[in-house]
Amino acid sequence: MVLSRFWLVIFISAIVFVVFSLFAGDSYTIDHVLNGKKDDPILVSEKYIEQIPAFIKDSIKKAPNQTMIINRDTLNADTTYVFKNKTVKIYSGVQKSDGLLPTCKSTLLDLILPLMAYLAFFCGLMELLIISGASGKLAKGLSPVFVKVFPSIPKDHPSISYMTLNFAANFLGLDSAATPFGLKAMESLQEINPEKDKASDAQIMFMCLHASGLTLIATSIIGYRAAAGATNPADVMLPCIITSFIGTIAAFLIVGIKQKINFKSASLVAALMALIAAIIGLLMYVNHLDLIGKNYFTSNLSALILVGIIAFTLIFSFIKEKKFTDAKTTVFEAFVVGANNGVKTGVTIFPYVLGMLVAISLFRNSGLFEIISNWIAFIFSNMGVSKQITDALPVALLRPFSSAGSRGFLIDSMNTFGADSMTGRLSSIFQCSAESTFYVIAVYFGSVNIKNTRYALGTMLLVDVICVITAIFVASWFF
Known part of the structure; x- marks a missing residue:
């Protein structure tokens, strides 16, 4: 009985927190919770290329694969900007465990x-x-x-x-x-x-x-x-x-x-x-x-x-x-x-x-x-x-x-x-x-x-x- 209740608590509390974070704007997507794999980069934002800083925009256009990595935080994974289909997807941090x-x-x-x-x-x-x-x-x-x-x-x-x-x-x-x-x-x-x-x-x-x-x-x-x-x-x-x-x-x-x-x-x-x-x-x-x-x-x-x-x-x-x-x-x-x-x-x-x-x-x-x-x-x-x-x-x-x-x-x-x-x-x-x-x-x-x-x-x-x-x-x- 105790194990069952504990299992329900961690399951339901995690789901509530995930949904709350999404609607509160603390997270951009919850797809990684379902489909992500351990150590994969996490999508934190998506913008039109005109909305990002000019030096990043120019660097992306010059890059052969149209991506750019910025070492913003040495304690976390590098922030990555990926340009595709007129938008730039921004990834930062890595997933702690499989989805x-x-x-x-x-x-x-x-x-x-x-x-x-x-x-x-x-x-x-x-x-x-x-x-x-x-x-x-x-x-x-x-x-x-x-x-x-x-x-x-x-x-x-x-x-x-x-x-x-x-x-x-x-x-x-x-x-x-x-x-x-x-x-x-x-x-x-x-x-x-x-x-x-x-x-x-x-x-x-x-x-x-x-x-x-x-x-x-x-x-x-x-x-x-x-x-x-x-x-x-x-x-x-x-x-x-x-x-x-x-x-x-x-x-x-x-x-x-x-x-x-x-x-x-x-x-x-x-x-x-x-x-x-x-x-x-x-x-x-x-x-x-x-x-x-x-x-x-x-x-x-x-x-x-x-x-x-x-x-x-x-x-x-x-x-x-x-x-x-x-x-x-x-x-x-x-x-x-x-x-x-x-x-x-x-x-x-x-x-x-x-x-x-x-x-x-x-x-x-x-x-x-x-x-x-x-x-x-x-x-x-x-x-x-x-x-x-x-x-x-x-x-x-x-x-x-x-x-x-x-x-x-x-x-x-x-x-x-x-x-x-x-x-x-x-x-x-x-x-x-x-x-x-x-x-x-x-x-x-x-x-x-x-x-x-x-x-x-x-x-x-x-x-x-x-x-x-x-x-x-x-x-x-x-x-």
């Missing part, structure tokens, strides 16, 4: 189809893990901890192994693997959910822990920083880990208090201490490496582990081939069945993702997001917050809505202020330390047709705020 119709197309071609391919492959592997018995063994080994965090889940339930693989993939920055494992976990949890259209306690806990974004190897962030010319692209890795870890602990405590979980459990405390020790150990190891060593380690660890998971699944399935025979199938046929289920899941979640991304596109292109972010930056600056911090806030504000959008702001901030600036580094931490909340809600709850998300959305947004505040303190401490 409504291109978003519909790109959601299917650039997001859902690749996601369906990942789902098909990893759901095929998950089917092998299920039939071979590997997932059952993993669930049995981790049950003592998981039954404390998820008291409503029966001991040795298959969802435990799926959630473990999802957390591990997120931890190692394996986004392509994390989503299929997570969707399989939601599907498994839905089987024991007594109210099928309402999120269970276990599903909410899983979603909030997943969305807190605990990551050890921020491979993509390191890549963006390297491309932007950072002196040490991996220098934000430790701040990212600290910020995301605090966000994960905050999510666990907030949801745990709501669900009255026993935090004094010995197995729970032991697991938490083991996780902290593992993180500290890896950080100490990475910290003693030189720049080349860090880059080599961060670029290979995640890939090696993913290859290891695939190899283990196939080898274990081969060893346990008799179980496939008993199930009247073969290893390959079982993989195909799992892959087919993955494709079906992709088809199921497409409408949920489409609805959310179209609303976000309209919201961004309407200009409302820029107004809100500018006001927030203004408030923070008047509170004495450094301009270097306020310049990075657009990444934090957009991150819950769109990973691609916040990534664009991240790259822009590094190009504008420098990859090694406080703004560039803080933007990197913002991008790394949280999930795209509304996208995650749409994908995961949509995959099992959950209509009432209860307090999941509010908790995830609160964790996002905690991550933002933590990131500011951590970045100020380190840099």
Whole structure:
């Protein structure tokens, strides 16, 4: 219900603002909101050639393609004058994201189809893990901890192994693997959910822990920083880990208090201490490496582990081939069945993702997001917050809505202020330390047709705020 109302609010408010801007004369056309593409110039005016300044008119007539570019504002795209059919069209600024119709197309071609391919492959592997018995063994080994965090889940339930693989993939920055494992976990949890259209306690806990974004190897962030010319692209890795870890602990405590979980459990405390020790150990190891060593380690660890998971699944399935025979199938046929289920899941979640991304596109292109972010930056600056911090806030504000959008702001901030600036580094931490909340809600709850998300959305947004505040303190401490 909360998600539905929020979706309606951002959709309707964006439409009202677009129409108001058009009739108030603040914008010349709204076509870019519907048909424009990201980084396209925006049409701001159209005049007869006699109405423009003489020096521009003369220059246009002399230009071979009858266009002229004036560098009026170094912070924005150049203003372009295009003469055609007796009028001069004036373009200035660039579009922040794809319009409504291109978003519909790109959601299917650039997001859902690749996601369906990942789902098909990893759901095929998950089917092998299920039939071979590997997932059952993993669930049995981790049950003592998981039954404390998820008291409503029966001991040795298959969802435990799926959630473990999802957390591990997120931890190692394996986004392509994390989503299929997570969707399989939601599907498994839905089987024991007594109210099928309402999120269970276990599903909410899983979603909030997943969305807190605990990551050890921020491979993509390191890549963006390297491309932007950072002196040490991996220098934000430790701040990212600290910020995301605090966000994960905050999510666990907030949801745990709501669900009255026993935090004094010995197995729970032991697991938490083991996780902290593992993180500290890896950080100490990475910290003693030189720049080349860090880059080599961060670029290979995640890939090696993913290859290891695939190899283990196939080898274990081969060893346990008799179980496939008993199930009247073969290893390959079982993989195909799992892959087919993955494709079906992709088809199921497409409408949920489409609805959310179209609303976000309209919201961004309407200009409302820029107004809100500018006001927030203004408030923070008047509170004495450094301009270097306020310049990075657009990444934090957009991150819950769109990973691609916040990534664009991240790259822009590094190009504008420098990859090694406080703004560039803080933007990197913002991008790394949280999930795209509304996208995650749409994908995961949509995959099992959950209509009432209860307090999941509010908790995830609160964790996002905690991550933002933590990131500011951590970045100020380190840099």
